[in-house]
Amino acid sequence: MEHKIKIGKDFLPEHTFDCGQCFRWNKEADGSFTGIAFSRAVNIGCDGEWALIKGAEEQDLKLWSDYLDAERDYGAIKEKVSVNDVMKEASRFGYGIRILRQEFFESLMSFIISQRSSIPKIKGCIEKICKAYGEEIYLGDKVYYSFPTAERLKDVKESDFEKFGVGYRAKYLQKAVHGILDGTINEEEIKSQPTNLARESLKKIYGVGDKVADCILLFGMARFDSFPVDVWISRAMAEYFDGKDGYELFGENSGFAQQYLFYWKRSIG
DNA sequence: CGCCAGGGACGAA
DNA sequence: TTCGTCCATGGC
Numbered sequence: 117m118e119h120k121i122k123i124g125k126d127f128l129p130e131h132t133f134d135c136g137q138c139f140r141w142n143k144e145a146d147g148s149f150t151g152i153a154f155s156r157a158v159n160i161g162c163d164g165e166w167a168l169i170k171g172a173e174e175q176d177l178k179l180w181s182d183y184l185d186a187e188r189d190y191g192a193i194k195e196k197v198s199v200n201d202v203m204k205e206a207s208r209f210g211y212g213i214r215i216l217r218q219e220f221f222e223s224l225m226s227f228i229i230s231q232r233s234s235i236p237k238i239k240g241c242i243e244k245i246c247k248a249y250g251e252e253i254y255l256g257d258k259v260y261y262s263f264p265t266a267e268r269l270k271d272v273k274e275s276d277f278e279k280f281g282v283g284y285r286a287k288y289l290q291k292a293v294h295g296i297l298d299g300t301i302n303e304e305e306i307k308s309q310p311t312n313l314a315r316e317s318l319k320k321i322y323g324v325g326d327k328v329a330d331c332i333l334l335f336g337m338a339r340f341d342s343f344p345v346d347v348w349i350s351r352a353m354a355e356y357f358d359g360k361d362g363y364e365l366f367g368e369n370s371g372f373a374q375q376y377l378f379y380w381k382r383s384i385g
Numbered sequence: 386c387g388c389c390a391g392g393g394a395c396g397a398a
Numbered sequence: 399t400t401c402g403t404c405c406a407t408g409g410c
Contacts, residue, residue: 136391231392283406325393346391
């Protein structure tokens with residue numbers, strides 16, 4: 117069963133799912149992407165101004181619409197972030213990017229794993245963890261695995277996490293799981309805080325620094341005023357913006373600007 | 386073999 | 399507060 121969601125012309129699955137913001141979506145031969153979120157597996161493609169969702173339940177269409185940030189006018193966003201020729205080019209290059217509204221815990225764990233690693237490696241580590249501790253999800257004739265809840269990871273030891281290739285990040289993951297379970301990390305409380313305070317709260321988590329905190333804010337909390345600075349963005353800002361601060365340049369649209377810049381800069385090296 | 390990959394903790398100054 | 403150093407792992 118296929119459903120359609122009106123999303124407008126500013127959507128291309130390849131840009132959205134391959135721009136580095138998510139790790140659980142994979143391209144199919146027809147250009148659509150199959151992936152997992154909210155313990156559901158679906159296939160997402162696009163036809164003109166419509167997003168095509170295969171394998172979704174009727175009552176989940178609002179969920180997927182929100183996930184794809186389908187209501188937002190990305191054309192207007194692109195105009196606002198195009199403050200110079202570099203940003204015009206970057207937003208033109210990644211014209212079909214949408215910032216996915218991902219889950220908090222998955223973002224926390226995924227971006228802890230991401231530090232000083234590569235995207236294919238990160239995807240591999242996450243997939244192994246999901247296969248070991250997630251729940252089976254069936255779509256078509258294939259089986260997928262949900263991202264495990266903290267509860268399901270309750271008894272996973274640091275040495276267990278190491279088996280998935282996460283290296284020195286194993287202890288961060290183990291502590292994050294228990295922080296969630298004992299309430300030291302309070303998702304609802306952090307989500308209720310303004311961005312700057314939420315960032316400080318996130319940075320109290322062992323293994324979470326500036327960059328990972330900003331990724332959780334942007335991808336796991338829909339805080340579009342955050343501007344994660346990784347090696348690529350750091351180079352780009354030094355090269356094209358005289359080392360200026362991203363938020364000072366883009367304000368409430370910082371997250372969109374960051375993702376266009378990241379995707380474009382990575383493509384040209 | 387060395388270098389780097391969507392960094393961060395830690396200690397020193 | 400800022401600056402080196404070290405940290406596991408895998409691809410190249």
